[in-house]
Amino acid sequence: MISSLFLCLTIGTLRASAGPLVGRAAPTVTMDGAIFTGKTSGTNTKFLGIPFAQPPVGDLRYRLPVPITYNNGTMFDATTFGPTCSQQAIKLPPAIIDGLPADAADFLINSLFAQVFPDAEDCLTVNVVTPAGSKPTDKLPVVVWIFGGGFEIGASSLYDGGLIVDRSQALSQPVIYVSMNYRLTGFGFLGGKEVKSAGVGNLGLQDQRQALRWIQKYISQFGGDPTKVTIWGESAGAISASLHMLANGGNTEGLFRGAFMESGAPIPVGDITNGQKYYDALVKDTECSNAADTLQCLRTAPYATLKAAIGNSPGLLDYQSLNLAWLPRPDGVFLTDNPQKLVAAGKVAAIPYVTGNCDDEGTLFSLANVNVTTDAQFKTYIQDTFLPGITDAQTAQIATLYPSDVTQGSPFDTGFLNALTPQFKRLAALQGDIFFHAPRRWLLQYTTSTQNVWVFLSKRFKPLPIFGSVHTSDILNVYAGGEMRDHLIRFANNLNPNPLTGYQWPQYTLATRNIATYSDGLVPVVTGNDTYRTEAIDYLNQVTLANPE
Template identity: 60%
Template sequence: MFSQLRFLLPALLWPTILAAPAPRSAPTVTLDNGTFVGAVSGNVNKYLGIPFAKPPTGDLRFRLPVANDPYTGTLQATSFGTACPQQAFNFDIPVPGISDIVNEVINGFYDLITPNGEDCLTVNVWTPTNVAKGTKLPVAVWIFGGGFEIGAPELYDGGVIVDHSISMGSPVVYVSMNYRVSAFGFLASAEVKNAGVGNLGLQDQRQALRWVQKYISAFNGDPTKVTIWGESAGAISAALHLVANNGDNEGLFRGAFMESGSTIPVGDLTGGQNEYDAIVQKTGCSGSADTLECLRQAPYSTLKAAVDQSPALLGPTGLHLAYLPRADGIFLTDNPQRLVQNGKVANVPFVNGNNDDEGTLFTLALLNITTDSQVASYLTQNYLPKASASTINQFMQLYPSDITAGSPYSTGILNALTPQFKRLASVQGDLVFQAPRRFLLQQRSDKQPTWSYLSKRFKIAPILGSFHATDLLNVYTGGDMTDYIINFVNNLDPNGPTVTNWPKYTNANPQLLTFLDGLIPRTITKDNYRVDQMNFVTNLSLQFPI
């Protein structure tokens, strides 16, 4: 779920439908009895770092978010708020030909998420400048990705989206939010479940959506026209908001756009007990009668050091992450895929798509796995500890070691870092991204409007192909996917005059808008690849959620 590509590009000079604004003083907005002073950039006003909840510090650590007090006074809103605590991350894979580039880019983006700390629950708003007060524009609410372990909204320039929407004649308001990640937001155990404080990161997002309902009108946004939108962990979050509260979205959004993320196959909160126990031990809380309360009282530096020793993103556990949303019995009442099966889904239009080679990036840490027996052991120990040997054998037959069948797909004998790399990349991409997407669409496409896409761009990237997060290069630079997103936010339909027609996805005709490199940038294809494999993976996921 890694998506930390920094798209804070300089403001692009889009042609606009509005006259260039005359120089003026800093924009302001009044919320309650408080005045927030923002900044202006061309056709866009931005207000950054506005608290939407009380700081989750002290006794509020490991508790549900508490709404902000009414605002008073004059407050500056010209810089991003502090990022939430980031789990230690050190990506260093010796891959000939790409190691220097990948290591520098990924670690460099991580280093840009600074400063970080517990007082981090803020929102950011970008809105068109020359709009009459009281105008009600559709609202795009962005949820960042990062494997539920790292990430921050400062990596994404919402001004690019708003400026592009103005140039299209379909202006929108853009909102992004911080939410707690890693153990601070997704601590899981029997203790956490009994206390009713699971999935705090998702609860933060929900509280930010409540903030939007209360305050977005002051920014010329329409609270009845909110679309949640995210990539990777952000897309998974959006999908989980569809099934949270047994499908009751509380009127907080009317549509969802999900890039590389869906209703993932996760089990109960108690599945995170090992990581919880490890943190308890490392913070010296083992002897406490109430270990969760002890963790609340632990010095931040002590707790952070313990969390930093947890398995990290892009590590040897692959996409079996240390911290991720799980069924808590209250907000997520069951395995998300079971909720989908039982029809507990918010009845709103949605888009859900993938990149072709979702699993390659997360398989770079598995280069030590080179034999069939090692693959079988990895699948058993990491993903399917309760599956029988015959089930694992069938899994391996469906995903053979034939490098021409692996990911990056359609690259023949190329990109085979090891005899098992492309095989494992195929398994991980299907297990966490492709199969959950298809499952959600198959379950819901005949009940609500849905669209799906497949991005095969950047296929020539060495080793990785059309890897996870490359679709963001088609969004935060004003690419053609930006048009589709803005159309969807405005009309709950991605189609419009500037782009190729994108047919709805149905079980009778499961069509994908497919993004391509070359002279033909887009085409329509069928969602009929790896059918047996993904059906098998889905059935396994329902039996043995992560």
């Protein structure tokens, strides 16, 4: 979920690109008579920071994205990324910043990130990367990247689509890469009854949907085929992709034909009014409490005031961890019901898709709970904070299925190692399963008989202390190079990730449950079985279906 932060701090190669070719004329694309000038680097051409909707500022704040048209004769410099959308303030847990002054931690995470990736409210832009020299007649498949970040942080500018496009050409299966910014945190995922009544919930998802409509209208100008679009994301981006499969009763509106989802599936969430306490806090902190129309007051609140108020809300690495303040919820418009129920009712787009997880999804988020050290505290945390409202019996059963035995915790298969606290590996196992592995299993249960599906498990980086095969590590297997990148490119071209020769990734069925397992070592991919922790994961799905937060 905090892929953007993790990658920013650990690797600097995702935006690496070759130097510009000397002597080549600057590439241009014309849309609505406006001319957009990009840049060519090596074997790819980039058009960056193109607005795909009207700026969501002023009276357009907390409203659905408004389509954009370009003025005939306008010249647009598309050689640099646009600003990121407003970010949630990150508050690091004690397990990370122990001994580090608070102001130093704030500078390293918030101030430094903001300097490298400046944010703004006017942020709805797309980036298009094509093979150099692409023409409108080429009709190339399109991969659409939706970044992760817990619906709170992230930026399309973190990722170099040229790495995908260059590799696609090396495979002789060229693709066009598109990424977009979308509204985040309290700007994009505000909850409450006022939001539901106004029909403006899930604005971040609505932004993504508008970007997909922009692609349908304009991608042919870049050499893309609007009928061959694959949506692709990681973490919050993968969850977003899965929710696009549920929108409109599963009707894709012709916006995409396949999905590639890393560490994300339709999450169990309750009605958008469950976010009322966070809405009320914003109203109070922006001095809108006495307004006749509090939502309209939030639209007119000073940007800095509203952003600061949102920053006061719980974040990804706060104590409540993956019980998020800002996330997609059923709003009666984009999502008509709990995603689990929509999946069970068959209201899912019947398209081919790839989905999978990292083995140790929960370790990163359990750093926020290191003060939970006893069995009693584990049960209290589950019932009062992480899954508020569940019964004593449900709490007891979860504690049984996720025992305190550190050899059964996450990082899995590491024995007595990585036990940061007596409850750390236990919490990591639970949090990873409930938010990542269990939703994926639920989706597979109801869709594998109606569409072609491939499933993976990434066990790479298992020796990484404390974290193991940590959430977000699978991104390295795409952007930094690896088999997953080739699988993505082939899937975008053929709706099948397999090559003509070499490892053959079997389709997933409920009878076989075969999965591709990415591993370190001489044999990078082997076929495994998706049967781990079956009883525990099935029970978690029952609990969350009955108690959506």
